[in-house]
Amino acid sequence: xxxxxxxxxxxxxxxxxxxxxxxxxxxxxxxxxxxxxxxxxxxxxxxxxxxxxxxxxxxxxxxxxxxxxxxxxxxxxxxxxxxxxxxxxxxxxxxxxxxxxxxxxxxxxxxxxxxxxxxxxxxxxxxxxxxxxxxxxxxxxxxxxxxxxxxxxxxxxxxxxxxxxxxxxxxxxxxxxxxxxxxxxxxxxxxxxxxxxxxxxxxxxxxxxxxxxxxxxxxxxxxxxxxxxxxxxxxxxxxxxxxxxxxxxxxxxxxxxxxxxxxxxxxxxxxxxxxxxxxxxxxxxxxxxxxxxxxxxxxxxxxxxxxxxxxxxxxxxxxxxxxxxxxxxxxxxxxxxxxxxxxxxxxxxxxxxxxxxxxxxxxxxxxxxxxxxxxxxxxxxxxxxxxxxxxxxxxxxxxxx
Numbered sequence: 001x002x003x004x005x006x007x008x009x010x011x012x013x014x015x016x017x018x019x020x021x022x023x024x025x026x027x028x029x030x031x032x033x034x035x036x037x038x039x040x041x042x043x044x045x046x047x048x049x050x051x052x053x054x055x056x057x058x059x060x061x062x063x064x065x066x067x068x069x070x071x072x073x074x075x076x077x078x079x080x081x082x083x084x085x086x087x088x089x090x091x092x093x094x095x096x097x098x099x100x101x102x103x104x105x106x107x108x109x110x111x112x113x114x115x116x117x118x119x120x121x122x123x124x125x126x127x128x129x130x131x132x133x134x135x136x137x138x139x140x141x142x143x144x145x146x147x148x149x150x151x152x153x154x155x156x157x158x159x160x161x162x163x164x165x166x167x168x169x170x171x172x173x174x175x176x177x178x179x180x181x182x183x184x185x186x187x188x189x190x191x192x193x194x195x196x197x198x199x200x201x202x203x204x205x206x207x208x209x210x211x212x213x214x215x216x217x218x219x220x221x222x223x224x225x226x227x228x229x230x231x232x233x234x235x236x237x238x239x240x241x242x243x244x245x246x247x248x249x250x251x252x253x254x255x256x257x258x259x260x261x262x263x264x265x266x267x268x269x270x271x272x273x274x275x276x277x278x279x280x281x282x283x284x285x286x287x288x289x290x291x292x293x294x295x296x297x298x299x300x301x302x303x304x305x306x307x308x309x310x311x312x313x314x315x316x317x318x319x320x321x322x323x324x325x326x327x328x329x330x331x332x333x334x335x336x337x338x339x340x341x342x343x344x345x346x347x348x349x350x351x352x353x354x355x356x357x358x359x360x361x362x363x364x365x366x367x368x369x370x371x372x373x374x375x376x377x378x379x380x381x382x383x384x385x386x387x388x389x390x391x392x393x394x395x396x397x398x399x400x401x
Contacts, residue, residue: 036302040146047175048200050150051224053325055302064321069308073322076160082259083395093338094166096187096196097154100175101144113310119163134172134183141173152311153323161335181213188216195220195334199327204233206274214241218346220337224326226268230372230380233272243353244293247300247326263369264301269388280357284386294391298329340398362399366390
């Protein structure tokens with residue numbers, strides 16, 4: 001099947017830029033150029049691109065520090081304060097992370113992160129952390145530096161937003177959508193999992209082809225909208241079954257909230273060519289005939305809101321850095337779903353992506369910033385109510401979820 005997927009997509013990629021995908025084609029990568037560094041190498045045809053980005057200084061060098069988290073990076077205390085999550089608990093619910101390839105020092109590095117910020121230990125020994133392959137086995141795939149850095153961001157973001165959440169990492173043997181999708185299916189069958197974060201994506205594609213991997217009412221499946229600004233749909237964020245997570249720039253401010261937020265210029269947005277509009281979104285006049293993204297958003301700008309992360313620089317060494325991209329936003333939103341305890345219903349076929357549309361007044365509405373130019377300004381410019389880059393807004397506690 002993987003060969004068929006790759007062959008279908010082979011003609012869609014030119015110089016690493018995604019083209020529009022027909023219904024039977026595998027999605028291509030999303031890329032964005034700013035003062036940050038793309039973590040994952042350009043994918044092969046038919047594979048996904050991870051959406052993590054490392055903040056860089058004006059000279060283009062990565063912001064990192066062997067001794068301590070960068071002073072400009074967001075800490076767990078700051079993240080919880082910005083989204084009014086301080087003191088919220090999940091009761092030990094599990095957030096699953098789906099990524100590609102192996103990361104042999106994940107548990108060690110997560111321990112360094114959590115100890116640095118005074119968070120409770122999350123280890124395999126105490127039952128908080130599990131790491132499995134795409135089918136749930138313990139034989140893990142080969143190491144890949146870029147995807148390992150993505151995983152470091154993901155598990156640190158869950159730790160920051162929901163310190164008492166359990167974390168289950170599922171490592172696909174490759175970055176193909178078939179393998180990543182199999183990992184999502186395995187995560188959905190795992191006891192205790194209430195949310196599944198997917199920090200990767202590509203061109204728009206059809207649920208008729210790939211939806212079986214993400215169709216889990218009763219579990220909050222989140223997906224990054226991409227880091228290339230307004231480009232149209234990006235799968236799996238353009239799936240009707242997931243919560244599409246856009247991105248913002250987040251900075252401290254002397255206002256009542258204590259923070260200022262605007263649309264991040266790299267946040268992906270657009271309308272799906274293939275997938276049905278969410279019924280819950282109908283009152284918000286998205287302007288899209290089909291599925292509109294994003295639904296909600298969170299910090300994603302690597303330089304303004306990028307999270308402190310303890311990440312690998314090789315298969316044996318790690319250090320501190322500052323990371324963002326909509327890869328940061330997706331696990332944050334999965335964690336907020338876990339904190340809320342409300343993730344739809346398998347019995348009634350209710351998807352978690354409908355919930356924020358019924359509670360939009362309980363979100364921080366992001367009303368400034370843009371991610372490019374587009375035929376309908378609402379799709380690329382933040383404003384009151386729903387907009388493409390930030391959706392309905394960002395968490396204000398758990399009331400919106």
